[in-house]
Amino acid sequence: MIPTNVRKALLGAMLGASLLSACATAPVTGRQQLMLVSESDVVRMGSLAYRQELSQSRLNSNPQQVAQVRRVGQRIAQVANRPDYQWEFNVIDEPQSINAFALPGGKVAVYSGLLNLGLSDDELAAVIGHEVGHAIAQHSRERVSQQVGFDLALSVLAGGRVSPQTAQLINTAFGIGVGLPFERRQESEADLIGLDLMARAGYDPRAALSFWQKMMQATRGAGRPPELLSSHPSDQRRIRTIQAEIPRFMPIYERAKRASR
Numbered sequence: 001m002i003p004t005n006v007r008k009a010l011l012g013a014m015l016g017a018s019l020l021s022a023c024a025t026a027p028v029t030g031r032q033q034l035m036l037v038s039e040s041d042v043v044r045m046g047s048l049a050y051r052q053e054l055s056q057s058r059l060n061s062n063p064q065q066v067a068q069v070r071r072v073g074q075r076i077a078q079v080a081n082r083p084d085y086q087w088e089f090n091v092i093d094e095p096q097s098i099n100a101f102a103l104p105g106g107k108v109a110v111y112s113g114l115l116n117l118g119l120s121d122d123e124l125a126a127v128i129g130h131e132v133g134h135a136i137a138q139h140s141r142e143r144v145s146q147q148v149g150f151d152l153a154l155s156v157l158a159g160g161r162v163s164p165q166t167a168q169l170i171n172t173a174f175g176i177g178v179g180l181p182f183e184r185r186q187e188s189e190a191d192l193i194g195l196d197l198m199a200r201a202g203y204d205p206r207a208a209l210s211f212w213q214k215m216m217q218a219t220r221g222a223g224r225p226p227e228l229l230s231s232h233p234s235d236q237r238r239i240r241t242i243q244a245e246i247p248r249f250m251p252i253y254e255r256a257k258r259a260s261r
């Protein structure tokens with residue numbers, strides 16, 4: 001989901017970051033994560049990468065779209081449990097990009113190509129929830145940790161003389177070289193956290209289904225799938241999984257809706 005140039009800036013800037021070893025637990029799924037770099041380093045880099053991406057883009061030209069993204073985004077941010085994040089929501093004017101991203105520290109952008117699909121607030125909450133899910137589950141930090149761990153492992157191996165087979169093995173072990181923004185398990189995790197966030201913010205989790213269906217329709221017949229879908233081998237399977245998970249988030253949604261009346 002994160003555009004390649006932003007990812008490169010993030011990884012490049014991380015090279016000088018301090019090393020540490022710590023464990024984290026992803027929200028909602030409770031998955032244990034090994035972290036080799038500090039969260040503050042990743043947040044700092046996220047904010048640099050965000051500024052860089054915004055400075056190269058045409059921004060916020062459609063007031064209606066900006067208002068929708070900020071209205072929905074702020075509600076999602078309120079339930080994300082990260083008061084330390086400096087949340088920011090912008091629209092990047094790129095009609096050909098059906099995409100969105102959230103960087104560590106709460107820096108969120110939605111491309112106008114995605115908004116031009118004509119999303120309801122509930123549907124927009126599905127995609128912002130998914131992206132914020134990546135951010136609060138610290139998937140970038142995990143990814144960078146894997147890269148750092150990979151470099152460490154390489155240097156430990158016989159004076160840098162690593163056979164291509166060994167290098168390939170390490171690559172596979174760390175999930176590097178797959179060319180994907182996030183791993184598939186991180187994508188599924190972001191889907192779940194997204195459902196939780198949208199429900200607690202009072203958005204109907206069932207809109208996640210119509211959102212992904214709209215995405216599939218919009219990208220059908222296109223030469224290649226947009227980044228938002230690229231890490232999923234089967235969109236149908238993703239939609240089935242989301243469909244199966246929705247019932248457990250409905251009571252949360254009903255409660256949030258009652259509380260807001």
Ligand SMILES: [Zn+2]
Binds near residue numbers: 130134182190
């Ligand atoms: Zn994703």
